[in-house]
Amino acid sequence: MKLFEVYPLYDVIPIKGEGVYIIDDKNKKYLDFYGGHAVISIGHSHPKFIENLKKQINKIIFYSNAIINPLQNQLAKKIQEHFSIKNYKLFLCNSGAEAMENALKLCSFHTNKKRIISFKNSFHGRTSAAIAITDNDNIKSPINKQQKVTFLELNDSKSLEEELKKGDVCAIVIECVQGVGGLDQVNEKFIDSLEKLSKKHKACVIADEVQSGFYRTGDFFSFEKFNLKPHIITMAKGMGNGFPIGGILINPEIKAKYGLLGTTFGGNHLACTASLSVLEILEKIDLKNKIIELEAYFRKKAKRISSIKKIKGRGLMLGIEFPFEVKELRRKLILEERIFTGGSSNKNLIRILPPLTIEKKHIDLFFNSLKKLT
Secondary structure (H helix, E strand, O other): OOOOOOOOOOOOOOEEEEEEEEOOOOOOEEOOHHHHHHOOOOOOOHHEEEEEEEEHHOOOOOOOOOOOOHHHHHHHHHHHHHHOOOOOOOOOOOHHHHHHHHHHHHHHHHHHHOEEEEEEOOOOOOOOHHOOOOOHHHHOOOOHHOOOEEEEEEOOHHHHHHOOOOOOOEEEEOOEEEOOOOOEOHHHHHHHHHHHHHOOOOOEEEEEEOOOOOOOOOOOHHHHHOOOOOOOOEEEEEHOOOOEEEEEEEOOOOOOOOOOOOOOOOOOHHHHHHHHHHHHOOOOHHHHHHHHHHHHHOOOOOOEOOOOOOOEOOEEEEEEEEOOOOHHHHHHHHOOOOEEEEOOOOEEEEOOOOOOOOOOHHHHHHHHHHHOOO
């Protein structure tokens, strides 16, 4: 049986990971500046992460959510220790797209409305409702286009108010730092308007932190830079360091009842252990100050390369924009310089999403290679 080919593949076969490096089947070492879409937060094969998972495997791997799993409560408590707003509740699932589906469903239940406001260049997942609110018609099938979605320009408060006045919006979905769309950011004035207008017109706000959460931007969640209290926060990628886990944090305004949501595998024992391990390891690093320092160092190094047009993003969720398409440059970075980077819907932009454990010496290696190729 052959694979159903939906990915263009680079000719690299990773067989091992060590810290910020990937090692292939020919024993070549690659610097990982992409982290598998911002998934690898604590580095590859972290010994404490592996030790914790092995211990859990020897106890129990999985059982139904119809019974008590104390690890879920431990994870909820641990996330709360890192998160600035109190009294949210946790529902666990398996991925970012699944988190968004659950978030949209809850907002529609809560408001009894069904239109969604999303933003240009957004990306929220590939499942039914999540892809409907993603600004890319090329990956939507007719069944996805049944959802009622309005796409607005990012930071356009006037258009947001005009749409909310119509009274049929259940949710506004926002990435404070856009990921796949190319690292554009919201501004404080717009977030202030969003907070006021959503309350006035009884619409929910969903903060999509799937890629930007778990300290990726320096704060635990990127929206914490602003005065915003979302109804729901979606999270996934960096929370499991490669083990599939996602979740939503739910504002106490939204009430739970039996049967409202459900999941077979979500919040299983191994998934919770993976996420608890990530948080345990991140706690031992002065992460916020470290990421601020690394971002500043990255921007300083970038200024020395004249072909770079702009640096976008925040923390270790960054984009390097060039005055040309970067497809060939990314190919050379992987195959000639052995450095993984990411692309985006902006064809002139390279996405940088390394493990949060990188050091300045790794940034030096990256820019030395970039200078050589440009």
